[in-house]
Amino acid sequence: MHSVTHGAFKLSSDKNRDRKTGNRNRRKPEVKLTPRSPVMVVSQPKVVTGDHGFVLEDVPHLIDYITDVPTYPNPLQDNPAYAVVKQYFVDMDDTIAQKIVVHANSPRGTHFRRAGPRQKVYFKSDDVHACIVTCGGLCPGLNTVIREIVGSLHDMYGVKRIEGIEGGYSGFYSRNTIPLTPKAVNGIHKRGGTIIGTSRGGYDNKKIVNSIEDRGINQVYIIGGDGTQKGASAIYEEVRRRGLKVAVVGIPKTIDNDIPVIDQSFGFDTAVEEAQRAINAAHVEAESNENCIGLVKLMGRNSGFIAMYATLASRDVDCCLIPESSFYLEGPGGLFEYIEKRIKENGHMVIVVAEGAGQDLVAESLRTNDDKDASGNKLLNDVGLWLSQKIKGHFKTQTEMEINLKYIDPTYMIRAVPSNASDNVYCTLLAQSAVHGAMAGYTGFTVGPVHGRECYLPFYRITEKQNKVVITDRMWARMLSSTNQPSFLNTKDIIESIMDEAPPTQLLDDQLVDNGLVTKETTVC
Ligand SMILES: Nc1ncnc2c1ncn2[C@@H]1O[C@H](COP(=O)(O)OP(=O)(O)O)[C@@H](O)[C@H]1O
Ligand SMILES: O=P(O)(O)OC[C@H]1O[C@](O)(COP(=O)(O)O)[C@@H](O)[C@@H]1O
Numbered sequence: 001m002h003s004v005t006h007g008a009f010k011l012s013s014d015k016n017r018d019r020k021t022g023n024r025n026r027r028k029p030e031v032k033l034t035p036r037s038p039v040m041v042v043s044q045p046k047v048v049t050g051d052h053g054f055v056l057e058d059v060p061h062l063i064d065y066i067t068d069v070p071t072y073p074n075p076l077q078d079n080p081a082y083a084v085v086k087q088y089f090v091d092m093d094d095t096i097a098q099k100i101v102v103h104a105n106s107p108r109g110t111h112f113r114r115a116g117p118r119q120k121v122y123f124k125s126d127d128v129h130a131c132i133v134t135c136g137g138l139c140p141g142l143n144t145v146i147r148e149i150v151g152s153l154h155d156m157y158g159v160k161r162i163e164g165i166e167g168g169y170s171g172f173y174s175r176n177t178i179p180l181t182p183k184a185v186n187g188i189h190k191r192g193g194t195i196i197g198t199s200r201g202g203y204d205n206k207k208i209v210n211s212i213e214d215r216g217i218n219q220v221y222i223i224g225g226d227g228t229q230k231g232a233s234a235i236y237e238e239v240r241r242r243g244l245k246v247a248v249v250g251i252p253k254t255i256d257n258d259i260p261v262i263d264q265s266f267g268f269d270t271a272v273e274e275a276q277r278a279i280n281a282a283h284v285e286a287e288s289n290e291n292c293i294g295l296v297k298l299m300g301r302n303s304g305f306i307a308m309y310a311t312l313a314s315r316d317v318d319c320c321l322i323p324e325s326s327f328y329l330e331g332p333g334g335l336f337e338y339i340e341k342r343i344k345e346n347g348h349m350v351i352v353v354a355e356g357a358g359q360d361l362v363a364e365s366l367r368t369n370d371d372k373d374a375s376g377n378k379l380l381n382d383v384g385l386w387l388s389q390k391i392k393g394h395f396k397t398q399t400e401m402e403i404n405l406k407y408i409d410p411t412y413m414i415r416a417v418p419s420n421a422s423d424n425v426y427c428t429l430l431a432q433s434a435v436h437g438a439m440a441g442y443t444g445f446t447v448g449p450v451h452g453r454e455c456y457l458p459f460y461r462i463t464e465k466q467n468k469v470v471i472t473d474r475m476w477a478r479m480l481s482s483t484n485q486p487s488f489l490n491t492k493d494i495i496e497s498i499m500d501e502a503p504p505t506q507l508l509d510d511q512l513v514d515n516g517l518v519t520k521e522t523t524v525c
């Protein structure tokens, strides 16, 4: 293990040791490449340690691989709007704790670098040539993030050259760019979608970095979900391998809220709010018709957050089905039994199903579908349609009860709306933090709030796993108690859920040390 000092901390890096388990040669931050991309050397995580089990999972900086990068005073110091803020610039040693529920003897645990403007910047305003790209599925707030990146670069740092890459990653090498000026982006936050377009697939690492190099771009803002961030990480690695002075910044986007570590993703709040309209409609239909079931399908490929939060918010939902919690239809404790009971008691019911729920059951009765989208994401069977048919079939053939079923699929309508007020504010903070980070010379990072504070996170922290609803957690229990639905849980599900979800920060101090995640060395400030 070798260590170097970095600010007030000590930077430890053991190339052969797994950062989390401490086992040798078992785990390295994963950068998956498309088959066409050649194997690439992945830079080591910057893990910094301090007193009392303090660990900083730091992000790369241009000076990590380029020597003699000149610095300049931050132009914000002359900005009248910010001059009044007491201590506007972020202290170099400010970090944010990942875990805030602690005991008296808890180690200080994992921290992330606090986002925000720094005293020194590593780009002269006139030299900045920035670009923005949006990739993957739509999400409310994309236009707000674009608008606010342009605004922050222009108004705070006096940057004039900002371009939009058209139509996602492939736009880097197959399309013209779109000039983005404050005037061009004025008012776009009131529109859904993305003014620069998006796409799945088309990721070609070498061609993208060639395009960045050829165009003389030196700040790249990449807005997208888990797939996009894996691509962004590989772009950063290639930029670094070529020794380019280019800041590569990710801004996590996912309507499904499936990105880990950050509090929540932009657009999620809007999606939950918009889902209420569909649930209300289902409830009105269900209440007004005899023995009626209102069934609503919501987005959530692998994570059921939208369904869970929309259910909790609405209070009209009798059953919520999500990918993380398997369910079954027939027999005691099954869905059909519960529906019969609710209809007999209430005369109506509302079911919310996330699109990724029950895919194993659907695959059993439909032709197995192994199709993938252009990005390699598995295409899902329509669980809403399948469930409608199953419920109708059951009541027709197995019971005396006649039921009505109204199926509502608002999925794309929810995704296409503009972001609400709270998401707009959130997107503004994300964009400003991203710009401050790039101007300060940080690179190879993504930005997001951890316990309400904007942080710079290394790419691997948000791509190594997906954020999922923990069905042994209090939130799911709150949801179950609000609907009174069966839990459909068996012991195996509970054990699997606990094994999957135990976060590394729950480790105790000694375990952290034993596992080689931190060293016992401390640094003299
Ligand atoms: N493992 C990966 N490595 C590099 N690029 C990827 C990877 N996965 C997806 N991409 C690219 O990222 C973009 C968006 O990915 P996608 O999965 O469709 O959406 P999202 O980023 O929202 O999850 C696509 O252009 C896709 O080709
Ligand atoms: O039909 P499309 O546009 O490919 O996307 C549908 C998928 O996109 C999502 O809205 C978001 O997925 P991404 O975060 O991967 O973009 C999923 O909820 C949904 O399954």
Ligand SMILES: [Mg+2]
Binding pocket: 136, 225, 226, 227
């Ligand atoms: Mg995705």
